[in-house]
Amino acid sequence: MATSSLSAILKKTTLDDHEQILEVSNKTLKSSKSDIEAQHVKVVALLKLDRYDEAVKFVEEAGDSLKKRAELEYAYALYKTGRLGDALEIASSLKGRGAQHLEAQSRYRLEDPSRTAELYKQLRSGNPESEDYDLRVNQIAINAQAEWLGVVDPRRTRRTExxxxxxxxxxxxxxxxxxxxxxxxxxxxxxxxxxxxxxxxxxxxxxxxxxxxxxxxxxxxxxxxxxxxxxxxxxxxxxxxxxxxxxxxxxxxxxxxxxxxxxxxxxxxxxxxxxxxxxxxPEDKLFSYQSVPLDSDKFTLDLQAFKFQGIISSTLKIIQSTSASPISPDILLASFFNAAAHARNASGKTAIRSILPELEKRPNDVGLVLSLVQLYVLGGNITSAVELVESFFKRLEESMLESEQDIRFNPVLVSLLIALYKKRGQKALIKTELAKVAAFWRTRPNPPTSLLAAAGISLLKSQNEDDVKSAADIFSKLLEQLPNDKATIAGYVASHALNSGSPVATYVEKLTPTSELTRTVDVDGLESAGIPQSSNALAIAQSVQTKKRAAPDAGSAAHKRIRKSRLPKDYDKDKKPDPERWLPLKDRSYYRAPKGKKKGRRGGDDRTQGGAVNEDLNVESKSAPAPVAAGSGPGNKKKKGKGKK
The missing domain is CATH 1.25.40 (Serine Threonine Protein Phosphatase 5, Tetratricopeptide repeat)
Known part of the structure; x- marks a missing residue:
């Protein structure tokens, strides 16, 4: 009876008169609370009036029967109140274009551009003309979101039309x-x-x-x-x-x-x-690429206002209470500012000493590790930065948790270690690290293409047959993701060149011919130029050439002004300088020993120790002193014995 009266009233009302519809449905429910038709009408009226919180509360209080009857409406109300996960769960289990639209919007708000793009592709395939414009607007928004999140799929890139x-x-x-x-x-x-x-x-x-x-x-x-x-x-x-x-x-x-x-x-x-x-x-949730800069501004102003303890407390709650990944933007942001607050706006060694005790408490805190690495690099201590990252990676490798293995081989962290190795010129360690990365990501879905390509190129340079085989596997996997990328095709051809069973010839045709690449090269000019020098050798030669000064011409040489302080006190510019002024005073030809000093031969020519012997002296021809006969000299007198006379 109540249902028929409600239907009769609804036939007399207009579609825009949602207040009246809500009033009638409430009157009907007063007499029959379990009337499912009146409950459904009330939910729709509340949605039309943008009273989403009331709609969610009413459906949840009404029970499972209404949830099953008004699944799409309930999911939409959840979406509008910010309960995106619950809305997605319901919408993904339903069929129909309305449910697909709701699922796509929920995934978009939850920052899942890949799956959202697939849903809109399905919607556009069976697209009525009335929705074409809206779908195109949403598709461009998804592309922008993928750019913000850094998860652009090269296969879905779309040029601006x-x-x-x-x-x-x-x-x-x-x-x-x-x-x-x-x-x-x-x-x-x-x-x-x-x-x-x-x-x-x-x-x-x-x-x-x-x-x-x-x-x-x-x-x-x-x-x-x-x-x-x-x-x-x-x-x-x-x-x-x-x-x-x-x-x-x-x-x-x-x-x-x-x-x-x-x-x-x-x-x-x-x-x-x-x-x-x-x-x-709370229901108007910002995207991460909006909330992270806002939180960064907030923490920055707190640091400038010296609210260190407040930052430490609030960031620690975020780090410990959230279930998000340690490398998510909000967790990394909290870790960075937690480190800055402990350093109390200091830098250099002072900041490092303040942050290291926190790393002992939270050894796997990625934000703390990155903060310390940055401080080490700014201070020029690359060795400590490398050792810190290596020890961090070693702890993650020893863990049995899959989530920590994902962190260990995260493209950003791996790129950081490779950059530090490059700074120190450790090419062998770079190759080893890239080989580890390739072994990990080859078995995973959606691997980082740039990192895998770098690993494949590094393995191709090896003389080891196993490394070349690994490179072939890498480029085969990359070719599935990037079938039209010329760098990937070139890597595939190079790694499969010795394999007769691979269809290399079909891919060679997609590459630019060598004749086209060398069309503008002057071969004769290269031959006449000779063997090219490395950039390092050219830089050294240029540096030496700029430092070396050519000798001035005798006629055009400018007179160099000599400072007065460098000239001797008795300097006379008209007087010819002494040619023997560089010799010691005693070795000069005009030297005379002062009076009272022992006279001897001047010049030192008669000194034979370490020099030539003067033959005029005739040392060997002179007789030695004659022996003295016994008792003939005054020194030969015998003393009388004591007591004798």
């Missing part, structure tokens, strides 16, 4: 992709284009235009700050009217960017202003 610049939504999303890639000048142009198209749109009211212009100008402000155009950024910040937007997350980000444009010199005033900005509600 002319039609992407025809509307302000698509132009804005393309601009966001340029910002993610660091192409700020291109992003500045695209954002101006999006602003013009938004102002010229005939489909929007003045209020809607004002609401859409706020995020566009907020991105413009960010780009101007990145380009260093401070004056333009300050002028634009003054024009942005935040009261015209109802999106609290956009308002928060814009307020922070305006604070940065103002460049307040007093850190305490900046700290107070930052903490007085808009508070974002």
């Amino acid at each position: 002319r039609e992407d610049l025809a509307t302000f939504e698509t132009a804005y999303n393309v601009a966001c992709g340029s910002i993610a890639k660091g192409e700020y000048a291109q992003a500045e142009f695209l954002l101006k284009r999006a602003e013009e198209l938004c102002k010229q749109s005939e489909d929007l009211t003045d209020q809607q235009k004002a609401d859409e212009l706020v995020p566009i100008r907020a991105q413009q402000l960010y780009v101007l700050l990145c380009l260093g155009k401070t004056a333009e950024a300050e002028g634009l910040a003054a024009e942005i009217k935040l009261e015209e937007t109802s999106d609290l997350s956009t308002r928060k980000i814009t307020e922070v960017n305006k604070l940065l444009a103002a460049s307040l010199l007093n850190p305490f005033v900046a700290h107070k202003t930052f903490h007085s900005t808009t508070t974002i509600p």
Whole structure:
């Protein structure tokens, strides 16, 4: 009876009269609380009125029967209240375009661009014309998100087309992709284009235009700050009217960017202003590439305001309480600022001494390790940085947890160790590390292509047959991911050249011919130039040539001015200098010994020790002293014995 009366009333109401529908459904439920039709109508009315919290609460209180009847509506209400994981779980189990749209939006908010792109590809394959534009806008947004997260799939890269610049939504999303890639000048142009198209749109009211212009100008402000155009950024910040937007997350980000444009010199005033900005509600969850910079700004201002203990306490809670990966952006950020707070804004050896005790407490804290490595490198102590990373990797290798093995072979951390090895010139260790990386990632799905390519190239240089075979396996796997990449094809051909069973010839045709590569090379000029020298040898030769001065011509040599302090006191420029002035005084020809001194031969020519003997002396021809006869000399008298006379 209640159901029939409700249906009759609904037939008389318009689709936009959601308040009246809600009122009727509530009256029906008063008389029959278990009326599933009235419950379903009430859920839809609440969603139409944007009362999502009430919708979730009502469905959960009504029980499983309503959850099963209104699964899609319940999932949508969960999505709007920020419970993205629960919404995704329900939407992925349902069928239909509505469920696919909801699953795609949930995955997009949960930062899963790969799976989201697959869902939108499915939606576009059975796409009604009415959804074509919306799907294209969403696809460009997914591409921008993949750029932000650094997980761009080369097989799904999409070039910007002319039609992407025809509307302000698509132009804005393309601009966001340029910002993610660091192409700020291109992003500045695209954002101006999006602003013009938004102002010229005939489909929007003045209020809607004002609401859409706020995020566009907020991105413009960010780009101007990145380009260093401070004056333009300050002028634009003054024009942005935040009261015209109802999106609290956009308002928060814009307020922070305006604070940065103002460049307040007093850190305490900046700290107070930052903490007085808009508070974002929990259901309006920011993306990680938005929340991480905001948290970084917050911790930076706390450091400048000397709130060290507060930073240590809050960052430690994040590190210990979260279930996220230790290499996730928010955990790394907390670790960095935790280290900075322990160092109390110090640097160098003082900071290292303050952070090392924390590393003993948390030996596998990636953020602490990276902070110490940076301090060692800035201080020029590359050896300690290498030893720190090696000991960290050794601890991870000894662990049996798969999650820690993933950290051990993380592309960023591996690249850090390889960069340190390059700094020290340890090529053998680089090869060993790349071989370990290749062995780990060859059996894993979605391996890092750049790291595997580097490992394959390193193994190709080896004379070991096993290394060449490993390189062949690596390039075979890479060819599946990047079938049109010429560097990958070249590596595949080089590694399979000796294997007669591999289809190398078909891939050689895809490479640029050698004749085309050498078309502009002057062979005769190369032959006449001779053997090329290494860059190091050329640098040394150039350095020697610049340091060496050519002898001046006798006629054109400029007179060199001699300082007066370097000249002797009795210097006379008209007097000829003594040619024997370089000899010791006693060896000069005009030297005469002072009176009272023992006279001897001058010049030292008669001194035979260590020199030539003077034959005029005739030493050997002179007779020796004659022997004295006994008792003939005065010294030969015998003394009388004692007591004798």
